[in-house]
């Protein structure tokens with residue numbers, strides 16, 4: 001059965017195309033720098049938003065027109081799977097991602113849930129044999145079910161800790177079975193509401209123990225996917241332990257886990273933490289911890305996780321700049337952890353949304369590569385920090401100074417001359433590069 005019958009394969013048609021079912025900028029085969037656009041961007045579809053989400057919000061029921069929704073239980077899971085692979089093929093997308101509960105319904109106990117998962121994973125493996133689309137990552141949903149009310153690995157209830165571990169054990173087995181490139185840990189309820197009833201030290205120690213057991217189990221079964229922590233500062237908990245990359249990195253170092261993990265960075269989580277998307281990517285990159293990306297955007301007027309499809313070219317450019325500077329995403333990718341708006345309820349809106357996101361990042365990629373080729377920002381930095389390439393500055397970075405020498409230098413100064421930071425000029429140059437890419441230059 002075809003779920004998206006009227007829609008054919010999405011092709012690159014170029015800037016002049018008015019076909020809403022074509023890419024205007026994303027040409028997977030186009031060589032940009034040393035790789036093709038497809039190799040740079042490594043796009044992925046998020047199963048939960050695209051096939052499981054129904055458009056409901058705290059104020060209203062679901063709105064999405066999805067023909068598979070007339071089914072229930074395992075029949076629904078199987079229909080969704082069929083629809084998903086039709087969608088992947090038509091969009092020509094190299095990867096997808098899922099949570100355990102997205103693909104198969106929970107049973108009345110863990111054993112039954114695992115049985116449901118086994119059935120769907122078996123079918124998924126069959127689809128993957130005939131498909132070009134691979135698994136970027138899978139993860140466990142350890143936040144929706146009421147048992148996770150007080151958290152999962154940071155729960156006050158040891159039975160819940162055990163249950164969470166069992167779900168991740170299964171997730172790692174599935175990751176291995178399907179050849180996942182990564183395994184993601186997003187601590188949806190790993191945080192707290194109030195210190196009045198929270199033993200933070202025990203919860204953090206337990207999280208550390210939990211991650212070590214996950215590392216050990218992956219080793220035991222020979223699962224070699226990259227482990228990724230996905231930071232988010234809040235929502236659903238008030239205070240989430242993996243607040244941002246910096247605090248997540250400190251946590252990993254404290255518990256001696258830094259060699260086993262990298263970060264999956266989501267744009268909307270960065271902005272919720274009061275950072276820019278590029279700040280989080282940059283912080284991870286300079287510590288060699290950039291693993292993968294959840295490509296979406298928040299609404300500037302709303303203070304929660306709106307998970308919109310990314311269409312902000314400025315942000316996509318600065319993100320791609322970090323990714324190219326990182327030497328690419330390695331085993332990671334750009335996962336559209338994004339949902340169509342509640343009003344965009346037609347099945348074809350799923351295509352429009354992904355096309356918009358893919359075209360936006362393709363522009364970002366081209367502009368970022370051009371900025372790098374022309375040394376635009378490199379020149380800015382070299383000029384701005386030139387005082388560290390000679391004299392006392394060189395001594396500082398080479399560790400050849402102490403407070404005595406620095407005082408001697410300062411006492412000898414007659415005047416201190418600073419340079420302009422040129423922010424407005426730099427932004428104007430960025431605009432110029434963006435418009436040049438738009439004009440196809």
Ligand code: XLS
Pocket residue numbers: 099139140184186230232266294305337
């Ligand atoms: C929720 C998160 C979640 C993770 C995977 O805000 O973005 O979807 O990406 O559990």
Ligand code: CA
Pocket residue numbers: 230266294337
């Ligand atoms: Ca995410």
Ligand code: CA
Pocket residue numbers: 266268269305307337
């Ligand atoms: Ca999110």
